[in-house]
Amino acid sequence: xxxxxxxxxxxxxxxxxxxxxxxxxxxxxxxxxxxxxxxxxxxxxxxxxxxxxxxxxxxxxxxxxxxxxxxxxxxxxxxxxxxxxxxxxxxxxxxxxxxxxxxxxxxxxxx
Amino acid sequence: xxxxxxxxxxxxxxxxxxxxxxxxxxxxxxxxxxxxxxxxxxxxxxxxxxxxxxxxxxxxxxxxxxxxxxxxxxxxxxxxxxxxxxxxxxxxxxxxxxxxxxxxxxxxxxxxxxxxx
Numbered sequence: 001x002x003x004x005x006x007x008x009x010x011x012x013x014x015x016x017x018x019x020x021x022x023x024x025x026x027x028x029x030x031x032x033x034x035x036x037x038x039x040x041x042x043x044x045x046x047x048x049x050x051x052x053x054x055x056x057x058x059x060x061x062x063x064x065x066x067x068x069x070x071x072x073x074x075x076x077x078x079x080x081x082x083x084x085x086x087x088x089x090x091x092x093x094x095x096x097x098x099x100x101x102x103x104x105x106x107x108x109x110x111x
Numbered sequence: 112x113x114x115x116x117x118x119x120x121x122x123x124x125x126x127x128x129x130x131x132x133x134x135x136x137x138x139x140x141x142x143x144x145x146x147x148x149x150x151x152x153x154x155x156x157x158x159x160x161x162x163x164x165x166x167x168x169x170x171x172x173x174x175x176x177x178x179x180x181x182x183x184x185x186x187x188x189x190x191x192x193x194x195x196x197x198x199x200x201x202x203x204x205x206x207x208x209x210x211x212x213x214x215x216x217x218x219x220x221x222x223x224x225x226x227x228x
Binding site: 030031033037041042043045048050056058088090092094099100101102104105 | 153155156204206214215216
């Protein structure tokens with residue numbers, strides 16, 4: 001089945017630790033995205049990548065980093081510089097002129 | 112910069128009735144895509160319907176249809192024969208179709224739809 005997988009579903013982190021969220025897609029999509037969603041809120045764009053080895057900052061990139069070494073993978077690292085990282089994180093992908101499809105999300109909680 | 116506005120934070124509808132969710136957007140571009148996504152309690156984002164701006168005809172998907180008014184920059188979603196499973200957050204989204212350009216999507220703040228039995 002084609003789709004987007006995110007792991008883990010739930011993630012707990014101690015303050016001061018970096019943590020990496022995984023996102024993999026087998027849809028052969030060029031573009032991939034990371035969004036943050038806080039309770040009762042909309043989606044805020046963290047980073048996006050339109051092609052391998054290239055990515056752009058979104059609206060709230062501070063405290064986050066990404067890489068795009070392979071077309072299928074777009075991992076997001078939440079660094080200790082992110083002051084309030086507890087949130088729901090959604091990964092998505094799209095083809096150049098097509099609809100954006102989403103993964104199931106990762107719930108990150110800082111203890 | 113493009114913006115998407117959903118002015119109804121919450122809406123309610125009786126089961127089997129019809130409800131319309133509003134979305135307006137602002138852009139100077141002539142070619143773009145518009146989307147409605149549904150986010151149920153599972154938090155999985157699901158595409159409901161998609162509209163290409165150059166198409167005059169309003170998109171429909173079973174019980175879901177849109178009223179696309181390009182001049183007014185309005186893109187409302189109508190849900191007919193509402194079902195309990197329609198209860199969710201609904202997000203309106205915009206994406207430019209200008210090439211070459213950004214593949215960035217702009218989302219509204221969402222409308223929470225409650226379906227009353």
